[in-house]
Amino acid sequence: MNRVLVLVVAGALLPRIAVAGDAVDFVAQIKPILSARCYACHSALRQQSGLRLDTAAMLIIGGDSGAAVEPGKSADSLVVQYITGEAGVRMPPEDEGAPLSDAQIAIIKKWIDEGARAPDEPTPPDPRDHWAYQPPVRADVPTVENAAWVRHPVDAFLAADHESRGLAPARAADKAVLLRRVYFDLVGLPPTRDELAAFLADESPDAYEKVVDRLLASPQYGERWARHWMDVWRYSDWSGYKEEIRDSARHIWRWRDWIVESLNADKGYDRMLEEMLAGDEIAPIDPNTLRATGFLVRNWHKFNRNTWLEGTIEHTAKAFLGVTMNCCRCHDHKYDPISQSEYFQFRAIFEPHDVRTDRVPGEADPLKDGLPRVCDMKPEAPTFLLERGNELRPDKSQSLPPGVPKAFGSELKIAPIELPIAAYYPAMQEFAIQEDLAKAALQITNAEAALTKAQADAEAAQKKHADLTSGVANGAEDGPARESAVKTLDAAVVAAELASKQLETARGAHASLTARIAAEKAKFGLSLGADVEKLASAAGKAQRQLTLLQAQEMQIVATQELSRANTALKTEDAVTRDAVTAAEKKVADAATALAAAHAALAVPTGEYQPLGVESPRTSTGRRLALARWITDRKNPLAARVAVNHIWLRHFGSPLVDNTFDFGLRSPQSRNQPLLDWLAIELMDHGWQMKHIHRLLVTSSAYRMKSATSDTLAGNIEIDRDNKFLWRMNPRRMEAEAVRDALFYTAGNLDLTRGGPDLACDLAPKTPRRSLYFRHAYEKQAKFLELFDGASVNECYRRSESVVPQQALALANNDTSRDQSRVVARKLSELASKDSEPDQAFVQLAFEQILGRKPSAAEVGECGTFLLSQAELLQKPDQLTTFAGGAKTSVEASSDPVQRAREDLTLVLFNHNDFVTIR
């Protein structure tokens, strides 16, 4: 068996044969004791009191209190004094379990007395020394031979890498290729034919930079990059069963809009992060900022608060810190210096927070619209460590204070935040009060109109009845007409009576609301000099008067119902009998309610219903402290993680492979000086991302060809996988870019920005940008899913698969057919002016759809196709059709020549170059 190679594993085989005689073997006999009982606090991962016990040498070196072991003198050795308790403190401490056994203590003493001998062992490295846990330092920009290639420091770092490996950078890409590349990268849409022509014609030295600036200033930039960050920040619309929300929240699209707007405004990444984690603490009454907390709202989970917080913790750490904290829910992290209790301290940051939906102007019904946001609802909520992560086993002996893993440096600086009234009592916001008063006033107006009409009806009925009655008196026949008029009159009188009471109720409702508002304003100190008690009594009275009016109204309704039921009663019909019984019960209930209302009104009270729900007046400030800790310049991870994400999306491969794990399992960055330089650059420029985009896309590196047809063979030998970026990586466009480009190329993309999420089944026919369609568990547009759309649960990096289903989606999708027919019609009009319309059509179609001119060979192939396809389509009765299939919105042309062009257009939409960023 050739397993020798296989079995090379971490942890070299150590001599473990006991020393002859009775001498104690450190490795076999002492180390296991230390490992089981002491390493949790005194080893590479954690070094409490500066003490490590993971090798004999480190025992002798000792910690803050000096040597732990005096070889040959167990009685003088600190470690013995501690494990026996002679030192006054016993180790391991009580909460870490039982003391060492006498036998264990004896053997440790013996080993020391024998001279504390042990084989030489390498010191296990301190996980805290891991590269990613050291703050980035701006590296000196290297000097390179290929200085002509270097436009700015990004290139210099890459060139140094190339030169040390014997790689030569690829040549610059063609202008057309570069233009399409930078368009997709910055705005997620291709250049139009006119834009392509203008760029090709612009020979000014800064022609490209002008394009970059224009694209970065375009609102479509925010949409393109919002989708990227929505991947990282785990955007999800609500999901659930039918109308029941189980995850995330309705109206969370407001957070998506905040992302788009913030990116377009070039808000600093640090500020964005702070708003997402603590927007409610930074700007408690600014609805625009509150939207950002959708980042936290998204984790809401109906069935289990622990699951909800686990998601919050895991993805806050992965997205912003590149740390997999989720591992230490059940145990200390196996690789990174994070303990289980630090995990729960991190959880304590989020423990108080909860989700609520605030009212928005114009809509009082939270089902129809609202602002989902977070706030600290339970500031005092304790955080218990869950043993083995099991929620059934909380360790209630202590509530853990909020904190961050110590290995990443500095501590949280938490300061509670006093909230303004509109934040903790949103129903008191003036717009809400005014809207409610206006609604109450409108109800009065409506009731008045209803009463006027009812009275007019009653008068008309009265008149008709009087006419008929006088007619009978004058000898006319007393027949069905008069009988009917009597009924109409009765009904009208009853209706007028009810309408009159309803008006009273509407007025009472307005009065009650007005009084409650006045009382609440006084109570919260918003009305200077108001008599709080008097207003409260007035509100109590007004509310009870309203209750009385409502009871009276109910009584009228019930009495009228009973009267109708009695009229309709047929003793042999059970249904009518039941109706009478039910109506009688209502009358009785109404009488009870009325009596209760009278009784309540008789007792003066200052109690009344508040205008809405009140939440705590203070926010703990924990989340803001976390946000500021993450964005502190001393934090080693935040800026590196951010620039790595940006780099990945411009160059197709990241500088640190695992974008959500910079921990010990992650190999060092391929080009750490570059990563760190960019991280510092980001922080030095106010964390503004447009600066980094501009830097990256204007580099020589970004402008390289992706093709290898004319590169040095040596490059491929040395670095086939392009790890060191000696050429551009061609990339399959993201799902959204593919779909958007289909519509955009046909001139049909609706560039309306923002607004509620669109149902995903509308995606094939609705030409809005893809990021606006619902994106949630089991609610994703199929087309987007097939092209590796973001996984809802987490997506720190898109995959780029190539599967036949994508071919089918692009070829068979009715959207592709529709758009190809539209494009073909437009281009045919343009081509018709040409003497060679077919050739002109091919030319235009390539430019329009692929952003480049066709080669002669391509023109030839397409020309042949147009002729043969038109000929084929001449005789449709000889052709076979597919069964079923979707229905297109745009009919195929009845002209075979035009239909052939439509087909050619469809082919170009399926071209590899259409879905590829070269």
Next chain:
Amino acid sequence: MPTYRLQTSGCGRIPRRSFLADLGMGFTGLALGAMLHRDGFAHDASTWLPPDGRPHLAPKAKSVIWLFMIGGVSHLESFDPKPMLNRYAGKSIAETPFRNVLDKKYLEENVRTAAPDLRKILSKIYPMQVGYSKRGESGIEVSDWWPHVGGCVDDLAVIRSMWTNDIDHGAQLQFHTGRNKLDGFFPTIGSWVHYGLGTLNENLPQFVVMGNPVADCCGGQESHRANYLGPQHDGVGLVADPTNPLAYGRPPQGVFREEQQAEFDLLERLNRLALAEYPDDPKALARIKSYELAFRMQRAIPEVFEFQQETAATQKLYGLDDEKAPPFAKHCLAARRLVERGVRFVQVYHGGNGNAGGWDAHGNLRGNHAANCAQVDKPIAALIHDLMQRGMLDETLVVWATEFGRSPGTEGLDGRDHHPFGFSVWMAGGGVKRGVVHGATDELGFQAVENRHYVTDIHATVLHQLGLDSRRLEIPGRKRLEMEHGQVIREILA
């Protein structure tokens, strides 16, 4: 500027660009490795030849059905009975006569993580949670949670001595690539089969995947991808829904077949012209192939899922007469129909739950495994019966596997932890022995002690039965480790 030349045996030197552009539809069988090689990417171009779709040795099997249970099935409650667990229940391993199972040698061999020794060995012995019965003529013991599979035990070759070296669920990926997740992503067994063998049916993907896949935590879709072999060798996901097995499976109304055929033909020619500009782009090649396959698939795939073509007896066999039959039952029947139509490798997942996997019974092992077994037992047995009654079992190798077993020690109150040190899988058909047990774990089911097999021994056996030698599939410049090749388990070959 270097010039690339195509070396061919009898045709002299052809400039690469024209070669690529001239390739027609006949290209379909040619693998990416061959393209890269001929384009000068391969290292020892003088001797190496890409696979030509023909097996290296006489094949015993044509196809593989690979049933993978995600989360870690307990070997102790399925195919490896250990009475000593019951006898010493509640005692620590050290208190039993079998304390030597904790021999560090195997523990070290078996655990490869960035921080060894940190995952504790659970020592308090947990008794078996289900009874075992001797089944069939072979009398092989199978747990009572597997009544139907137990009924087929005379067709199985049970391997009780598997080991892997990831103690966490990255072992799911590892079972498919043969490499520890720490090493990254590599081609999977299905993609090697796809790469190495010619197709038996040009209208269907050769490598099909069904069921919820491995989650992102544990390797994700990379568990059925092809990595450096190129994405055209990735597994193709299908849904066992007869009305819509494949999204966008047909064009919109009014499009003629001949019209679409001509469109696809033009697309192929245009993509090849563009390829001449980007000869090194594996994704461009893959896209060309994906369109060829897509065109044919749109006809062939819906038919695979027309289960009404099956007799009532067959549907009943799989339990499909019950409307509540689990999706896995449909996947098993579809697997047979796919294999019948020449698909080379059908990978069926069970237990994919977006997380560690449905079988990951850290607690309530009894409830977890009883419920999971109830979903898969009958369909798996049905698959074996069905293949046999059609005379297909001889040429179809069925593999049942999971990423690792579960610990003899108790986790919490009523669970078992991950256990890479010894676990069970089985194979059936495809030229393996019938009704045999191979290898063994120790008395506690802790270590594989007899005829130990790493996961790639299963790969090697699969490839061998298909007539492939993994060493001859290797691509120059992509040296594989010995551990990736594995050893054929000859003892179980008929």
